[in-house]
Amino acid sequence: MMWLILCLALAVASFFYVFYLPGRLFLGPEKTRAGYLRERKDAVYENLRDLNFEYKAGKVPDSDYTSLKSSLQDEAATILAEIARLENNSGPQKGTRS
Amino acid sequence: MSIRLHLFSKFRAPSHKVAHAILLCVAVFALLGAGDPGSRFSEIGHQMMCICGCKQILLECNHVGCPSSDGMRNELMAAVTRGDSDSLVEQGFVQKYGPTVLAAPTTRGFDRVAYILPFVALFLGFGIVIVIVRSWKNRPVPAIAGGLRPVRGTELEQFRDQAGKETDL
Amino acid sequence: MAEIGSFALLLALALSVYTFLAGIVALVFQKQTFVPATEPGSKTARRNQVADVGSGSSWAALLRRGSERIGETARRAGIATFAAVFLAAVVLVLCAFRDDFTIAYIFHHSNRDLPAPYKFATLWSGQEGSLLFWSLLLAAYGFVLRLRYKTDPRLFAYASVVLAGVQIFFLLLVNFAANPFGILEGALRPDGSGLNPLLQYPEMVIHPPMLYLGYVGFTVPFAFALGALIMKYPGEKWIHITRRWTMVTWAFLTCGVFLGAHWAYSVLGWGGYWGWDPVENASLMPWLTGTAFLHSVMMQEKRGMLKMWNMWLVFATFWLAILGTFLTRSGIISSVHAFAQSSIGSWFAWFLAISFVVFVFFFFKNKSHLASEHKLESLVSRESSFLFNNLLFVLLCFTVLWGTWFPKISELVQGNKVTVGGPFYNRVAIPVALLLLILTAVGPLLAWRKTSLESLKRNFLWPTVGAIAIAMFLMITPQRWGSPFGLRPWQDISYFYSLMAIGLSVLVTLTVASEFYRGGRVISKHTGQGMFASMVQLTHRNTRRYGGYIVHFGVVVVIIGFAGAAFNQDKEQEMANGDKLTIGSYTLICRSYTDDDAPNYASEWALLDVYKGGKQIDTMTPVRRFYKASQQTSTMPDIRSTLNEDLYLVFEGLNQDNGHPIIKAHLNPLVMWIWLGVWIILGGTVLALVPNAPAPVRVPAPARLEHVQTSPVATGD
Numbered sequence: 001m002m003w004l005i006l007c008l009a010l011a012v013a014s015f016f017y018v019f020y021l022p023g024r025l026f027l028g029p030e031k032t033r034a035g036y037l038r039e040r041k042d043a044v045y046e047n048l049r050d051l052n053f054e055y056k057a058g059k060v061p062d063s064d065y066t067s068l069k070s071s072l073q074d075e076a077a078t079i080l081a082e083i084a085r086l087e088n089n090s091g092p093q094k095g096t097r098s
Numbered sequence: 099m100s101i102r103l104h105l106f107s108k109f110r111a112p113s114h115k116v117a118h119a120i121l122l123c124v125a126v127f128a129l130l131g132a133g134d135p136g137s138r139f140s141e142i143g144h145q146m147m148c149i150c151g152c153k154q155i156l157l158e159c160n161h162v163g164c165p166s167s168d169g170m171r172n173e174l175m176a177a178v179t180r181g182d183s184d185s186l187v188e189q190g191f192v193q194k195y196g197p198t199v200l201a202a203p204t205t206r207g208f209d210r211v212a213y214i215l216p217f218v219a220l221f222l223g224f225g226i227v228i229v230i231v232r233s234w235k236n237r238p239v240p241a242i243a244g245g246l247r248p249v250r251g252t253e254l255e256q257f258r259d260q261a262g263k264e265t266d267l
Numbered sequence: 268m269a270e271i272g273s274f275a276l277l278l279a280l281a282l283s284v285y286t287f288l289a290g291i292v293a294l295v296f297q298k299q300t301f302v303p304a305t306e307p308g309s310k311t312a313r314r315n316q317v318a319d320v321g322s323g324s325s326w327a328a329l330l331r332r333g334s335e336r337i338g339e340t341a342r343r344a345g346i347a348t349f350a351a352v353f354l355a356a357v358v359l360v361l362c363a364f365r366d367d368f369t370i371a372y373i374f375h376h377s378n379r380d381l382p383a384p385y386k387f388a389t390l391w392s393g394q395e396g397s398l399l400f401w402s403l404l405l406a407a408y409g410f411v412l413r414l415r416y417k418t419d420p421r422l423f424a425y426a427s428v429v430l431a432g433v434q435i436f437f438l439l440l441v442n443f444a445a446n447p448f449g450i451l452e453g454a455l456r457p458d459g460s461g462l463n464p465l466l467q468y469p470e471m472v473i474h475p476p477m478l479y480l481g482y483v484g485f486t487v488p489f490a491f492a493l494g495a496l497i498m499k500y501p502g503e504k505w506i507h508i509t510r511r512w513t514m515v516t517w518a519f520l521t522c523g524v525f526l527g528a529h530w531a532y533s534v535l536g537w538g539g540y541w542g543w544d545p546v547e548n549a550s551l552m553p554w555l556t557g558t559a560f561l562h563s564v565m566m567q568e569k570r571g572m573l574k575m576w577n578m579w580l581v582f583a584t585f586w587l588a589i590l591g592t593f594l595t596r597s598g599i600i601s602s603v604h605a606f607a608q609s610s611i612g613s614w615f616a617w618f619l620a621i622s623f624v625v626f627v628f629f630f631f632k633n634k635s636h637l638a639s640e641h642k643l644e645s646l647v648s649r650e651s652s653f654l655f656n657n658l659l660f661v662l663l664c665f666t667v668l669w670g671t672w673f674p675k676i677s678e679l680v681q682g683n684k685v686t687v688g689g690p691f692y693n694r695v696a697i698p699v700a701l702l703l704l705i706l707t708a709v710g711p712l713l714a715w716r717k718t719s720l721e722s723l724k725r726n727f728l729w730p731t732v733g734a735i736a737i738a739m740f741l742m743i744t745p746q747r748w749g750s751p752f753g754l755r756p757w758q759d760i761s762y763f764y765s766l767m768a769i770g771l772s773v774l775v776t777l778t779v780a781s782e783f784y785r786g787g788r789v790i791s792k793h794t795g796q797g798m799f800a801s802m803v804q805l806t807h808r809n810t811r812r813y814g815g816y817i818v819h820f821g822v823v824v825v826i827i828g829f830a831g832a833a834f835n836q837d838k839e840q841e842m843a844n845g846d847k848l849t850i851g852s853y854t855l856i857c858r859s860y861t862d863d864d865a866p867n868y869a870s871e872w873a874l875l876d877v878y879k880g881g882k883q884i885d886t887m888t889p890v891r892r893f894y895k896a897s898q899q900t901s902t903m904p905d906i907r908s909t910l911n912e913d914l915y916l917v918f919e920g921l922n923q924d925n926g927h928p929i930i931k932a933h934l935n936p937l938v939m940w941i942w943l944g945v946w947i948i949l950g951g952t953v954l955a956l957v958p959n960a961p962a963p964v965r966v967p968a969p970a971r972l973e974h975v976q977t978s979p980v981a982t983g984d
Contacts, residue, residue: 007274010354014278014347018285018340025339028420036501043503047569048265050715056792057785059714059722068644068716069262074248077257081249084257147686153544155688158537158837197683202691203673208681212673216666216695223658231651234572234643 034086037079044076139178142187143171145202149195170195269370269448272358276399276448279351279406280438283431286345290428293338296330297421298498338424342413345427348434349410356390356403359447363389368459371451372396378459378896380866384472385462391475392466394596394611395447400475401592402437404483409434412487422505425494426487432625433486436618444611461896464868468534474526478550481520482588485557488513489585492578497629499636506568510811511956513564517557518952524550525945536902536917538837538933540941543692548671549591552664556584559660562653569715570650571640575630576657578637582626587664589619594671645717652710659703666696697764704771704826707819708778726785730777738770749852750834750912750936751827765833772823772830779816786813807960814955821947824940831912831937839931841922842873851934853914854878858886860928868892870903873918873928877907889918889930912936 029035051072055065143157150166152159156174159167170191177187191199203209249257359372363386368374376393377386385392391400409430416423441447488509495505527550532540541547560580566573593615643650670687677685712718712726746753756763787802794801806813840848842857849855860873872890876883890903907914915933922929 003268003270003274006271007278010271010275010351011278014282014344014351017347018282018343021336021339025335026417026420027335028417031419031421031501039502039504043569043571045261045265047715048261050569052265053786053789054714056789059712059718059726061719061722064717064719073258073261074254076261077254078246078248080257080260081253082246145690147688154537158539198686201686201688202694203677203685203687208677209685212669212677212685212687212691213695216662216669216699219665220662220699223662224655227651227654227658231643231646231654234639235646237642239642 034083037083037086041076041079041083044072044079048072048076135178138184139175142178142184143174145188145200146170146174146191147199147201149199155201268358268362268365268367269450272355272362272448273446275351275355275358276438276442276446279348279355279402280435280442282344282348282351283406283434283438286341286348287428287431287435289337289341289344290424290431293334293341294424294428294498296334297338341431342416342424342427345409345413345431348431349406352399352403352406352438355441355448356399359396359399360387360390363387366459368456369451370447371449372447374451374456374459376459376462378461378867380896381459381462381467382867384469385467388466388472388475389462391479392462392471395441395445395449397475397479398437398445398611399441399447401479401483402434402441404476404479405430405434405437405486408484408487412490418508419504421498422491422494422500422508425498426490429490429493430486433490433622436614440611440614444614458896461894464892464894464897464899464901465534467867467894467901468530470526470530470533474523474530477519477526478523481516481523482550482553482592484512484516484519485553485581485584485588487516488560489581492581493626493629496578496633496636499633503568503571506564510564510568513557513561514952514956517554517561518949520550520554520557521945521948521952524554525941529942532938533904533906534901536904538835538904538915538917538931538935539832540938543670543687543689545671546591546595548667549587549594552591552667553584553588555660555664555667556580556587559657559664560584562660563657566650566653572643572650573653574637574639575634578630580657580661583664586619586622587668589615589622593619647713647718647720647723649710649713649715649718652706652713656703656706656710659699659706663696663699663703666692666699670695693761693764701764701767701771704768704775704823707822708771708774711782711816711819712778726781727778730774730781733777734770734774737773738766741766741769750831754833759833761833765830768826768830772826775819775823779820782816783813804960806954807957810957810959811955814951814953814957817951817954818948819951821944821949821951824944824947826944828937828939828941828944831935831940834936836934837931839919839929841927842875842930843925843927848930848932850914850932851912852879853932853934855887855916855930855932857928857930867896868894871918871921871928873930875916875930877914887914887916889916891918891920908939910939913938 048069051060051065051068054060060068140157144155146156148154148156148159148164148167148170150159150164152164156167156170173191174187177190182190188200188204197204203212205213359370362370362373363377364383366373366377366379372393372395373389376396377389389396391397409427412423412430413427416427491505491509491512494500524547527547528540531542532538560577563573563580564577567577593612596611596615645651670691673687674684677683708730709723709727712723714722741751741754742756744752746755751765751769754762754766754769756766783802783805784798786805787798790796790805790808791798791801794804796804836850838848838850840846842848842855842860844857844859846857847854855875855877858874858876860871862869862871864870870890870892872888875887875889877885877887885907887905887907889905892901892903893899894901902917902919904915904917906916913933913935915935917931917933919929919931921927
């Protein structure tokens, strides 16, 4: 008998926990395009820093360094330009960076 | 957990031609070894399993009073002392105890596939990776993901500079 | 008590089914109002912090609000699942402690005199309990995941549904196929039949949890990957989110595999640590693909490449973890570890098939989302080294899988079974592993995108010279110096492999050291700090990369330990009082032998004095135990470990004629390096989990962008 009561209590408690939702829900910010672009920017920036670091550590020769850096900067510039365009259009807003 | 072999434990190199190049190279070293009956006993004994069900290598079966391993060891010792060749000893054991007495597949018949396939896969894999790497290198630059348009002129210069400055060491 | 456990399991099943179904419903309805962020049109779709109830006048808003609430109940049901499974596990453990032999599982895996820690370990020492334990760990991972949902609620909701799907399978198993709370039929027995003596060893209390944490843990990265694929997650941020999960899981699996090896070494008494048994192979396979994934996922994170491959790799890791369980519990492949065989094999087969179909369906449905974003600049680059790294890991995994299945294949093709034991793997896996070691040495020297051959040669020169010098030294030194000196590769193939392994390990160590040195020099130039301080700072600024290098170093220490096995010696002898046994530089003299009685077991043991160079250095006592409840015998080897070699003594038994003990002595060089290496690997992993320190040089934020991150120097890998 004891175990029956316990099981019942258990079922009621979990039912209550699952379905009783007072207050408002946290849904988090929707991932915006600007937020997505900032993530992309961070990745390209990381690659640029890596390249700089590997260059200074002597793994990349001058000629390769210049061309690789240039292509990464182009990619970064494209992303930065798009972010700037978005922010100009709709006013500055916070992204969803970690 | 009871097949008693280590990653690098001693084993006799294949005396038959094996299809893969790496082993051919290293086999040369191994063939220089074989010698006295003691070491032959140890080498062959490490290629056999104890058949009592303990799933251990014959010479590493460690339970006292094992119904099989003592007899098998004596047989092996007798064969080695008689001067039987490795393959003759193996054949004798396979006939008496069945093919599972050998600790690894033989290098004859279908058993060879066991050894060949991983190396075929290795060479095939290498080939595929090289082809992939080459095709990736030669493929046109993919469009920038996320539907971005390339920028030009002063805007490009300005943002390039910004990126350069922000990532400088 | 058992009724509460059974009920908790049923409740958990109901809750996880709800998590799964309600989660799907919520996501399907939410999806209709979602605009992917990768689309240029989706400018500012923001829900912000709270559900905007005020604007819920339209049908769509109402639908959305409803689905969000359903989603929240699904999340909560997932959390409650954990509570229910946890309760079931607690009940089972309590039953073990209360010696409740009315429960069949407790009767079969415990007895009254079993020490408390092993009673606790009853939870995972048999089929039904271990499946419950598996469910518990999965629920625990799910619990943490669902609590941390605020990181990215949508992605976590998808991952939660995938996880709930897997959870349902395991709960179905413990409810209907292998119930741990089943009642023992027939009259109540006074005592249980006891725990297998081989499992009565301290490590047995931690080895299975570690291994299971690893197995189960890979469900989490898989759930995230599949979730990201299904929702077409914009960008690669999900990898960043799951990075820590993957690393922690990998560390658990590594720990579990090596604890298993250590347990085999310390308990089974055959002097070795790895037997290529199907169960060991089953734990190695997901480890290999998981390690490959840890490497290749960096390509996706940094370059947006290999997306499809990574998806397959993480799926394979998850799938192989389940496959391993299937292999050993279905009785398809015979193993020493085999659990009591039952019908659960077919349950696993179905689950494997269904998960494969589901994955393949979504993979092909959303394949276009996984297009590569970059091209490869050069053949000599970190990228291509990762490709070869992946090839070799996957190939090793294939070899192990092939070897595990070959007896079955042989039976089908030529009608007879064959044994695939250590000699097979030695011939096939070692060459591949050595290639992988070469890659471990070269990889870190390559820069991302492009490396000039010139700089590669320059950076590779000194480590190579160093490695060759050390290999030569080992080759020409006299053999009487003991292992690993006097390694003549022409004498035995195992010596050849050993020399290669040690030489390549030195190469890896030197390249890792040179990476630290070169990086330290850059920082030192920049900050004016000393070399050591610079290297510490370097590590702190990019913990993943330098933690990873330390893991590599740990791996080579382990490899050196493996290489020592080429010099193993053993000797077996009957030892009456005063008898002598000489092995290597040790002399053992039997001082006495006797027997003993404890509540749980009776034991026989010998007391042996150990001499080296004419001086007594130790006394050792190998033991053989007879466990009363299970009526089984087990050996307890005595191991004297030094950095150089292990002296490993086994009490094999008594000579029936004269009652003298038979002692087997093993001399196993360098074994301690393996356990030391594992500690280094774990240390490196923990270091890689530490957040990066910010770089001291901060860039002022330009006017156009509000939040410019001041990221550390070279935060990638």
